[in-house]
Amino acid sequence: MVVRGMALDTVNYALQQAQDYPAFAATICLVLLTTLTGSPGKLFGMAKTRYWHSTKSLILKTKDGRTTSLAQLCKSLIPPCRLNPLLYNGHLQTIWTVLARDTVPIHYKRWIFDNEDPIYTGQFSVDFATDPNDDHDSTLPPRTTYYSEQEFKKIGSLDNRPMLVMLHGLSGGSHELYLRHVLAPLIGKGGWEACVVIARGCARTKITSSVLYNARATWDVKQIVKWLKQTFPNRPLFGIGFSLGANIITNYIAEEGSNCAFKAAVVLSNPWDLHAGNLALQRGWFNRNVYSATMGKSMVKLFDTHVEQVSKNPKVDVDLVRSSKYLHEFDRHVQCPTWGYPTEGAYYRDASSVDSLLAIRIPFLAIHAEDDPVTASEALPREEVQQTPYGVLCTTSTGGHLGWFELGGTRWCARAATAFFQKMAQDIDLDAISRTDADGSQLEGQISRAERQPLKPVFEPMRRKMHVPGQ
Template identity: 35%
Template sequence: MPSSFTFFHHDQPVEIKSKMSSAPLSDYLKSNCPSLDAKYSPTAYLFNGHLQTGYSAYYKVTSPHVNFERELLTLKDGAQISLDWTVDEKHTVDDTMTPVLVVLHGLTGGSHESYIHGVLEKIVQAPYHYRAVVMHGRGCGQTEITTPHTVNGANTDDLRETLIYIQKKLAPGTPLVGIGFSLGSNILVKYLGEEKENTPLKAAISVANPFDFLACENYLDATYFRRTIYSGTMANNLKRIFTRHLTMMMKHPDLILDEVMSSNTLRSYDKACTRKVYGYTTVNNYYRDCSSNRVIEHVRVPLVCINAMDDPVAWSGGIPWDEIKINPYVLLATTDYGGHLGWFESLMSPSRWIDQRIAEIIAALFKVSRKIKKKNDDDDDSFSMLYTYFIVRRLPTSLRKRPLLLIVQQTIVGCDGQGRIAIIILYHTRIDSLVIAFFAAC
């Protein structure tokens, strides 16, 4: 039952510019990622989403080529999280010149996860030699908490603050691309939708994103099997985090220990703990606030979303098809099989088929120019230039004989006081702090 990627996107995807070429997002990725056309054949005895997902939880393989140096970061509210930077002989933690991949893990996960090691193993070695930093959520990665707050799927402020810190730490213009897995992918996409074009990330990848938390949670609750196996397991993982930080968490006045520890599903845990800690009136309101499907249409950097259609956790029914379709910056790549963070292939020693595809997508996105031109941008610039020039030409001669500067949108028209007019069209990139000016003397 081999399958390959099915791509879903806007009818006119955003035009991607790199040093060597320019093409619509979908074509750009296909031409720069040779393995995207490869067929995926699941491991014979992992023939459905449940088996792939179960094996993913069992699979603990890490790479000797992926090593980290930890940095603790104190946030504005006094909370503490950890950042794990990849280091090797080629790159030390203080190396500020190499492109950096910002990684967000899944629920209660961390830099130790096999799905993170599988991707990083490929990008930190030849031919790429990129760097990565794994941002841990509150209470994750064996990091002590300093406030009574742990995992929150709706919180994008920690990512926002962390990216500002990373930007300041690195050399100006260092390329940043984001990737999130499961819960981390939802936080990443939600952040991008909130920030629009104001993010320091030049592009991003979302892997196994649930998108619609309320729909996915209702799907898990609908059968005894899913409620017990998936929802129950996630609740137990969250309770382990809670127990590890019990002393600090019980400083929160609204928490009742028996209620938290007796929860046996994700919904009952979030009702007893997460909802109260973060001030939501109902657990459904918390799930609505978490969901990145509400803002994905506002993303304004290239975003590649990867989902398996048989994923029993990030249910395909939660995918925001319409919102993806209307956003030229987003491309959805789906496979028929793969489960949740699975995509295992081979019989004797299964490994993740998806890792090589993700590595190639990362490399392609690092090559993207920060200035992304949508279709008709050139027409808009020409109109702006001519319109502004027309305004200046219509000014009284007495005004044009004085130094004058007129700004309309991204066009500046100046008079030098001698009757000469110069037109400047400005393109600027916030992350690189670069300004490229094209002059046309008239």
Template identity: 30%
Template structure:
């Protein structure tokens, strides 16, 4: 009997398009929140039930009847053409960290929609002026960016730093970035009403960013989130900060929240489709027929391409030995050789990638050992920030089993379980995401009503 058979597999014949939200709350209730302009307090669960109709316990939502399983939802999100949906403009900033590494922050620039005019004939924004501005601001030697994204000028960066609206930081999924449809949908929903400043923090090496140190991101890689939030809090100490983590970005965010405890400057956080138990997800992606054949290889090749395009920094001569014993705090990337890269190009799962690269670089004996240690389920009990969790039971990447018993013990966490939605999808008839609307509604009401 294979190890994955201990858990129920996703059933591709379990179908529907009328979804339901269920709250998972512990016997001690949930965190009490203080309302603005009132001495009253309201529990997190009650707050959502009263002020966030999309997410209240028992709420129903409709998805596309053509995408009637989580597998179809996830496949369509990753395969369909969303180029004309969610036309968000981003201004890119290169963010430098204390270890001399960099990532990129893509700030939502709604004002650019007026500057770069919409062409009714082509149903897209004119690229002429935008292309000129993109060339003028693009740093030498850096990869070409995704549509509607360019680097900002020094003056534009100064203007961004003057904005003191509540800030929402979005953390994307594995080897993804600001260009992903679901991330653009989130950014568009959150920035539409002008209540929030929104930024996507692209992980090192992702979204056509460069890697400038030997430090590649892992589930343990929480230092960039920490430093970026600290930087933003220092600029405007009194404004609220929020964070959203999607998929692997949710794992990193929860690990950060658990490590940081009550020191985090965040007022609230949201996770969407977090693979809570990385070990369980890895087994599912390698042994469950549907997950293995439809999704696993694509993820492995995304990771391999991230390594390939950054071999100039990561790569070391074949046969080299580490200059120090690898640990989580002090990783060593001696295994990023050209020989190993050739092997990785044939990988069919992220487990193979982590077995060759990630686990050894952190000092773990195997990918399974790394997954056990790095899973965010280990740290959810230490979260001190009000946190909304959304996971679907028909998610082909995460699977139907969720950490209810552990979540129930932390009153600061509200688990919204849905029966439908797939992985990061939740697509309706118009290819809009119910989940991104729900998250936007939650943060909008939280910022409006909670101290």
């Protein structure tokens, strides 16, 4: 009866989508039978889930005195991955993110901050999730307005509600549906507060210096987390990042190490190894001309919006930037001259978060689809996550890039992430989490030398090539 019910749901949903998107539905139907003959489980959208973690996973204490490991916790609360069978591969799941309807109305109030670090001077914006209201501002994304000065002066609170700090994907914002799918179950009746740190220039924000954002742009989130701790001293803070925002928040948490203000974090569709991802995006006509070209076009559009400020950097050639067709070309013409990287490859290698994972000292859940066409599966930190007790990598056989659509339009990744956050906030003794490795925080090797003290090479995961001299 369960199987029959699922089949009926599938047929009804297919008919509805065929009416709304006839061309898209026809394409799916053409290849559906071929795909299903090779994998009957795909008829019901079943995806295989795998976990990667250390054999000595972090021990967590519950508020009622029991103990469990981080790995056991994740496996017990993450639901089975059963996705929309019509979106049976990574490309369809990813493309559907563009076609999916807006069914999750979340309201925000925006405040503009000035970065206090003279190196990363400029303004950045933060959108705070608020109660539903009828306010409107045509200069901002839907359901978003500015705080008045009087309202913002009263924002501080001594409550102990958990609060989520969110970082969106490339050229996105708080309005993105993938972000709202995760946020909706947490705020309101879920008991959480939340804010979204907007990457400079995105989501109709203005920039006031030539400093844009990049994959290592941790400076704004660092300041806002410090401000949140001062403004809401009793709130436990948690973090989540999506796509490029996942790479940034991973780097931030690693930079903070045992001093990180977050109690736990989740990353979805993190590119991890940006150089490997770049090569994968250039591999084949489809990846190059659909994904890389689309992202490159969006970044050139963003550049044109703020060209007056960005072009104040004499090393940025406006004509070269505007001629960029692919994402790596944009990075070559903007990120390299801005930060001093000789090539986009050097930038990708330096800004990647794959090694940063080893410096994290808080419970950390990474979720990734093996068929993600935007970020390379070979870039996943399967070996790295097994070297630290603080991380768990959950992979699904399908799901695309920030997709994981289920029947009805909901997202499996949202259910997995919210279950993790609610469990950590409600049941785990957050103050009892150890942030010190039993055998030391550094990874050491040893080279024997006859009749001399052995050399002890040390791997430092956060040692970067690009740095500011004197800092």
